[in-house]
Amino acid sequence: MFRRQMPFQFTLLSSSDPHTFKDGQIISTFNKCGLFFCRKGNVEVSLEDKHFQINPGDVYIYMASTLVHLLHKSEDAEGVMVEVDLDYIIPIVNRVINVETSFFMRKHPCISLSDKQRAHLEYLLDNLRERIEAEDVQEVNLQQQRLTLELIKSMGQTFCYEILNMYFANQPMQPLPQNKKDVIFQNFMLALFRLYRKERDVAYYARMQHITPRYFSTIIKEKSGNSALQWIVQMVITEAKQLLEGSDLSIKEIADQLNFPTQSFFGKYFKQYVGISPKEYRKGKLRIKDGI
Secondary structure, X not given: OOHHXXXXXXXXXXXXXXXXXXXXXXXXXXXXXXXXEEEEOOEEEEEOOEEEEEOOOEEEEEOOOOOEEEEEEOOOOEEEEEEEEHHHHHHHHHOOOOHHXXXXXXXXXXXXXXXXXXXXXXXXXXXXXXXXXXXHHOOOXXXXXXXXXXXXXXHHHHHHHHHHHHHHHHOOOOOOOOOHHHHHHHHHHHHHHHHOOOOOOHHHHHHHOOOOHHHHHHHHHHHHOOOHHHHHHHHHHHHHHHHHHHOOOOHHHHHXXXXXXXXXXXXXXXXXXXXXXXXXXXXXXXXXXXXX
16 A cells, blocks of 8 residues: 555566566556666667667666667666656656756656766665665554655655756756746646546647647647647557557457547547557557567
8 A cells, every 4th residue: 555655666677587578568657757777788778769778877767658668688687667657756857957958858868877876876776665665564554654655755856856967967958947838838748647538639728728729739839849739649649559569458448548439439540640550550569579
């Protein structure tokens, strides 16, 4: 119960455990931000058709709504993944970075740590994980649970800022000041992550911020390079792809989960933006995984 309330989670990845670390596997969670820290060996991943080689001491940071595929790993590959809930991380990062900076990070997700930074990151990871595991096994009353949860969240906030500090020490970039348009875009993204399964109308998100759909769409395009509709479609299609690739849900169950009225409607929506049907997409991905 205590662990389920944590806004972040650790996953130790090793070539010796094929269930958590397989070539061709999606290693990211669609609606979370995260990082992969390579401790040993090397790993090759792809993000939006770009390939990255991750070596010992490298940190790979990914944003929500992205599918990170593991392409290849060495026989001795080991690392740790940390994934963070959006509701927890967005208020933290918004204090120190803006839209331009976040898009810079999306395009440049990988950094190589110095020996000193690597040792410090190991210390932070071990300290946070040990605290969570220690509290998870203790029998404490409700008041202690709440206090401990807030304490660990505070430690997690420090961890996030430490990661950002390491990132910008390796990728120098002067953060730009926030403006009203930045806030509109960030509010849109936060609302979209929460509501995209139910609300796919641009006008709905414009009304949430009390501006016209036309002005809203202009701002989103200006700040991100993509239209609001493109962002909505990307969210829906990316999760659909993840469910088709990484779950045993039927296509009807996926359509239900994404709040489409019928399986047929979902199929037409998917084919409109992907070019093939959900069934064809799943069959093609299964062939790739099986080496056919």
